[in-house]
Amino acid sequence: DGGITQSPKYLFRKEGQNVTLSCEQNLNHDAMYWYRQDPGQGLRLIYYSQIVNDFQKGDIAEGYSVSREKKESFPLTVTSAQKNPTAFYLCASNPGQQAGYYGYTFGSGTRLTVV
């Protein structure tokens, strides 16, 4: 079945360490996104990519970095510069501009806890 795979589901890291969250899709979607969700809050956009080798900052990009070397993959690195990294991270994709950006699909999320 086509979909988005985020791994791992739970991740623990020590403060000051960089950590990379995986997001893979087999939907042949052009556009991919990373969102962060804190308890009781809506989703906030971190980074998004509309095409391979290109990406744009979202509303809360500071302390994060991404790469888009392959269409299927959009990993997110949470760096030590991110002051409050503990959160629920969601990856999403959609077909992209040619398809009118219809049909967002979300992964099941990674819950990151920094201790």
Place this chain on the structure above:
Amino acid sequence: DAKTTQPPSMDCAEGRAANLPCNHSTISGNEYVYWYRQIHSQGPQYIIHGLKNNETNEMASLIITEDRKSSTLILPHATLRDTAVYYCIAGGSEKLVFGKGTKLTVNP
């Protein structure tokens, strides 16, 4: 993207219709209204979207007012599994901007 306003919480009896309102008074002419829902600790799930006309699919109906300043998502026969946070999003489809949504609780 247009700002949306939703009630923070609503309750509904199982089997009854759930009507979730959303205000988007600053929506522009080419911006769509999208509805997603998020069951606890899962990724959001697409429900429905529309531009001007009312829309219906197997999950829900979307009623958009003629001036497009507000809309209502209707779940015709709510079940316990419809308990979730429902997000109304008004804007361009290039990126989705989420608010806090409405926490719908379906009671037995």
